Amino acid sequence: MKKQAPDAIDLLDADHLAVHGLFQSYRELVRTGAPALQRRALAEEICLELTIHAKLEEELFYPAVREALQDEDLIDEAEDQHGSQRELLAQILAAAPEDELYDARLAVLAEYVELHVRQEREQVFNRALAARIDLQSLARAITVRREELRAVSDALREDTLASALA
Numbered sequence: 543m544k545k546q547a548p549d550a551i552d553l554l555d556a557d558h559l560a561v562h563g564l565f566q567s568y569r570e571l572v573r574t575g576a577p578a579l580q581r582r583a584l585a586e587e588i589c590l591e592l593t594i595h596a597k598l599e600e601e602l603f604y605p606a607v608r609e610a611l612q613d614e615d616l617i618d619e620a621e622d623q624h625g626s627q628r629e630l631l632a633q634i635l636a637a638a639p640e641d642e643l644y645d646a647r648l649a650v651l652a653e654y655v656e657l658h659v660r661q662e663r664e665q666v667f668n669r670a671l672a673a674r675i676d677l678q679s680l681a682r683a684i685t686v687r688r689e690e691l692r693a694v695s696d697a698l699r700e701d702t703l704a705s706a707l708a
Contacts, residue, residue: 549677550603551667553684557595558659564588565652572648578639585639585648586699589631592655593698594691596624598684606680607666610673620666623658630654631702 548556564587571581600621608617630651637644670677691698 547678548681550606550675550680550684551670551677553681554595554599554603555663555667557591557598558663561588561591561595561655562659564591565648565655568648568652572645581645582639585634585644588648588651589635589702590695590698592627592631592651593702594688594695596627597691597698598687600624602680602683602687603670606675607670607673610675611669613669616665616669620658620662623654623661627651627654627658628702635699635703 564584568581568584568588571584604617604620608614611617630647634644634647634651637647
């Protein structure tokens with residue numbers, strides 16, 4: 543039997559797992575006293591991955607789920623969590639890794655993301671599966687949009703900074 547291509551939930555959950563791994567790597571850098579530039583590079587990678595992931599959910603996944611479920615509150619809450627996450631991302635991107643709160647902000651972001659992921663898996667993903675959304679075509683759209691966003695990663699960074707400082 544041929545294995546089906548990953549669906550939208552598989553792709554988004556793979557992002558969750560990848561970011562979890564990046565946070566673990568960051569914690570290890572802090573634990574071992576890694577140089578500021580090394581921590582900064584990983585922090586920027588985390589910020590980029592979270593920014594791309596949030597855009598994919600907000601532009602493609604959440605609208606499909608909102609339409610299928612007719613549950614405004616569920617998706618509004620998820621989008622609100624992304625807004626709070628964006629504020630933390632901007633604070634991290636605007637700070638120097640030598641800043642005494644830099645590592646603490648990454649730790650808070652990690653906790654925040656873990657909570658969001660847990661809620662999303664339990665509430666949004668399960669309900670999306672039950673709603674019979676076309677998750678295969680949504681996965682194709684996510685894949686295309688991800689590549690578009692990766693191509694403009696510098697602009698995404700600037701948008702994140704600008705939106706939180708506005």
